[in-house]
Amino acid sequence: MATLQAIKYNDGQLEILDQLLLPESCIFIPICNVEDAWAAIREMKVRGAPAIAIVGCLSLAVELRKLAAPETKEELCRFVKEKLDYLVTSRPTAVNTQLAAEACVKLCARLTDNTSVDTTAAKEDIIKHLEAMLADDVADNLAIGEHGARDITKKNATKDKLRILTHCNTGSLATAGYGTALGVIRSLHKANKLDQVYCTETRPYNQGSRLTAFELVYEKMPATLVCDSMAAAAMKQFKIDAVIVGADRVAANGDTANKIGTYQLAVLAKSHDVLFYVAAPFSSIDFQIPNGQSIPIEERPHSEMTHTGSIRTAAAGINCWNPGFDVTPAELITGGIITEKGVFKPDQLAPHQSN
Numbered sequence: 471m472a473t474l475q476a477i478k479y480n481d482g483q484l485e486i487l488d489q490l491l492l493p494e495s496c497i498f499i500p501i502c503n504v505e506d507a508w509a510a511i512r513e514m515k516v517r518g519a520p521a522i523a524i525v526g527c528l529s530l531a532v533e534l535r536k537l538a539a540p541e542t543k544e545e546l547c548r549f550v551k552e553k554l555d556y557l558v559t560s561r562p563t564a565v566n567t568q569l570a571a572e573a574c575v576k577l578c579a580r581l582t583d584n585t586s587v588d589t590t591a592a593k594e595d596i597i598k599h600l601e602a603m604l605a606d607d608v609a610d611n612l613a614i615g616e617h618g619a620r621d622i623t624k625k626n627a628t629k630d631k632l633r634i635l636t637h638c639n640t641g642s643l644a645t646a647g648y649g650t651a652l653g654v655i656r657s658l659h660k661a662n663k664l665d666q667v668y669c670t671e672t673r674p675y676n677q678g679s680r681l682t683a684f685e686l687v688y689e690k691m692p693a694t695l696v697c698d699s700m701a702a703a704a705m706k707q708f709k710i711d712a713v714i715v716g717a718d719r720v721a722a723n724g725d726t727a728n729k730i731g732t733y734q735l736a737v738l739a740k741s742h743d744v745l746f747y748v749a750a751p752f753s754s755i756d757f758q759i760p761n762g763q764s765i766p767i768e769e770r771p772h773s774e775m776t777h778t779g780s781i782r783t784a785a786a787g788i789n790c791w792n793p794g795f796d797v798t799p800a801e802l803i804t805g806g807i808i809t810e811k812g813v814f815k816p817d818q819l820a821p822h823q824s825n
């Protein structure tokens with residue numbers, strides 16, 4: 471069975487699954503330009519570190535396909551950089567869009583310097599570069615799945631099947647397909663090594679109950695929904711073998727920003743002697759920052775806490791604190807960081823970065 475798709479892109483036509491309508495409705499909406507993408511990302515119609523970068527960059531490819539080639543490559547690259555700089559402002563914590571923008575700007579510089587490439591050919595090269603992100607991300611996720619499943623199985627060699635707890639949504643709805651942490655869970659399931667997935671609701675946006683549960687039911691994986699407040703009791707009661715979460719930005723030392731609630735799961739995993747893994751492609755690792763203290767944490771609207779849809783569920787007038795993310799220190803990531811290049815100790819990432 472094919473896994474769910476959050477992003478549809480064919481010959482310059484881009485559509486995204488409006489995740490605000492899940493799980494009740496599966497409705498794709500068109501993204502016709504960078505402004506559409508920015509709004510959809512900010513409103514979290516599409517979310518998930520890799521998916522945000524991919525939708526942003528594909529929206530630029532949509533615009534470039536319609537754009538008459540400018541007079542000069544310098545003009546073309548100014549256009550591209552301006553659009554990418556705007557996209558990066560949509561949500562501050564995930565680093566994927568920033569890294570994708572930097573890579574595209576470097577490509578523009580190489581094309582500008584290459585006198586054998588004219589403006590039209592340069593535009594085509596940039597479009598191809600942006601469009602390749604879809605397939606590259608799926609390939610990364612399949613590799614993450616295999617590396618992660620192998621490592622967890624090896625570290626639980628006496629267990630026939632494994633019990634995994636996961637947080638937020640890190641599956642096909644957060645990426646171009648297959649997923650990161652949920653990709654590892656898919657690979658464990660494929661290898662017939664999965665006893666049960668416990669997915670947390672992940673308040674206040676409920677990525678777990680609305681999105682991860684949707685993916686797990688869709689693919690008939692053995693899964694149980696738990697409230698965020700049940701995590702400690704679940705680890706004790708069900709003897710969880712490992713916690714696997716995603717990442718929005720991993721710092722050079724392995725400190726990891728991920729959905730709010732991740733840090734407390736890491737603390738609980740430590741106290742219950744449960745392995746704690748982060749699953750993330752290198753496109754989520756920011757080697758430009760030394761540790762987690764430099765990671766910007768997005769504050770989301772208070773209405774995400776005080777309302778469920780249009781229904782108020784918190785007392786009017788109460789003050790709120792609604793950070794979208796928290797930072798888990800590297801020393802709590804006891805299982806390691808699962809990447810498309812392998813599983814590494816949190817402080818062992820730098821030697822494996824691409825040049």
Ligand SMILES: CSC[C@H]1O[C@H](OP(=O)(O)O)[C@H](O)[C@@H]1O
Pocket residue numbers: 517518519520637638639640641644645649650651677715716717718728729730794
């Ligand atoms: C595949 S990483 C997904 C990552 O992004 C989520 O945040 P959001 O739903 O706010 O975009 C969450 O932190 C996940 O771990």
